[in-house]
Amino acid sequence: MNTLDKRANELDQADPLRTMRNQFHIPNGLIYLDGNSLGLMPLTAAAKVAEVTGNEWANGLIRSWTDAGWFHLPTTVGDRIAPIIGGNPGEVTVADSTSVNLFKCLAAALHLNPDRQVILAEGDNFPTDSYMAQGLAGLVPDVTVRYFESHENPADCIGDDVAVVLLSHVDYRSSRIRDMTATSKAVQEKGALILWDLSHTSGAVACELNNANADMAVGCSYKYLNGGPGAPAFTWVNQRHAASIRQPLSGWLGHAAPFDFSREFAPADNARRMVCGTPPVISMAALDEALKLWENVDLAALWNKSSEMTAFFIEAVEQLCQGHNLTLASPRNNSERGSHVSFELDGHGFEVMQAMVARGVIGDFRSPSTLRFGFAPLYLSFQEVLQAAQHLAEILETREWDNEIYRVRGAVT
Structure with a gap:
């Protein structure tokens, strides 16, 4: 187990909100980092x-x-x-x-x-x-x-x-x-x-x-x-x-x-x-x-988890995706950053996000070059955050994004 894996496990174990995810419908195999656009469905809503x-x-x-x-x-x-x-x-x-x-x-x-x-x-x-x-x-x-x-x-x-x-x-x-x-x-x-x-x-x-x-x-x-x-x-x-x-x-x-x-x-x-x-x-x-x-919900614990989760994602991405021209577009200081993280990627940001979505990691893209990842502290785990960064690194390293199917834009990006 590498250092990032170990820290993700430790953070999940220490998370006072970890059981809250059981109150949501989470599709199998999905890592959902778009709660800043549309949140998951609570189990009792239907x-x-x-x-x-x-x-x-x-x-x-x-x-x-x-x-x-x-x-x-x-x-x-x-x-x-x-x-x-x-x-x-x-x-x-x-x-x-x-x-x-x-x-x-x-x-x-x-x-x-x-x-x-x-x-x-x-x-x-x-x-x-x-x-x-x-x-x-x-x-x-x-x-x-x-x-x-x-x-x-x-x-x-x-x-x-x-x-x-x-x-x-x-x-x-x-x-x-x-x-x-x-x-x-x-x-x-x-x-x-x-x-x-x-x-x-x-x-x-x-x-x-x-x-x-x-x-x-x-x-x-x-x-x-x-x-x-x-x-x-x-x-x-x-x-x-x-x-x-x-x-x-x-x-x-x-x-x-x-x-x-x-x-x-x-x-x-x-x-x-x-x-x-x-x-x-x-x-x-x-x-x-x-x-x-x-x-x-303990609101103080929620705000703290949001800050920890975004900081951990930034650390994981910058460690795993070195050399791929990702530029952090969000504040590095925890107190100045909300619950989503943005990276700039010129030239093929849209295609990279579509390749992420194809792998079951849902974030979003904001034109012209912003990859945006939202972290809803009620239902996300730190392991999911790390896995998202690992998927991103693999997509960049293998150029998986460089495929015509990922260049097709729908009505919503």
Whole structure:
């Protein structure tokens, strides 16, 4: 047994979360390093969906809005997410997609800061963040989007016309973590609000929204939270804004009394005002079931495992893949790195990832040259991490990737 094998075994034996993987459906022979895009299915999720469709819908019908708690799902599911992101009960709602929630929160921030008309955004952020900001600016007179680059401090780019700063806590490509507390403070001292995108944070990276005194946050639930494909996203609003925040999609389920059927909209007096329309009950129920697993998770142990796992992968890849022009694109410092690791490989990165997938090691590729590997600490083992690095080394050494079948690109990379 070599040194890396020995360390992987020791780390697995010492892992306080090692039995959690038994709660997930893990296909035989698969090493899944794409939980940062779509998490594994919890074993109880299918039965829950069957209960909702086969009983609550089939037999309960409209009575299930009350009897099965469908009506309250946006807030009951939100309360399950709250402790994972450093929120309190009543501060998180689950509804719509991350993109829609970004739109709602950006518009709300402009309303809260009416004397300013600029949205300041990261130039290299995940594109949907920029697209939603652009879409909103195209609809609202005098509102514009301004960008800062990755080498710039966002607070240094805030003028007296910036209403809100839109940031990702963990960068989708590099995995770099921003200091949420320091950044929030610096932005607010310049008179702007801050909106955090937690899509690559929630469920894998420590996050304390209230302790950081952030203003708003959004995030998705189908990555590390394992809510299922297309699961609804969440919105968090700091309690100090709860009574005054207004979002533009004032649908009836965000009303204070939706079944009064009044003509004028009166927003709910809590986070529910961020809800728009009828919740997608089936997907919401699957997410609710997935989040029940978190009741027994030691979050401090989870954050620590994430850090150890990514560090071990970097070490293994750099030791086993020497001489193959892989360049680490993620921070080397554990405290600055999220739960995925990226390597740059010019020329044939896509083909290498496809060869990995063919071997049953699932990661993803981000154009033009990024190999990205996600580490979900709830269900991955250190042995799997090492095996992934060994597969990568073999593919590079033998040029297994150099095959026409690995150059065919599908709709999703």
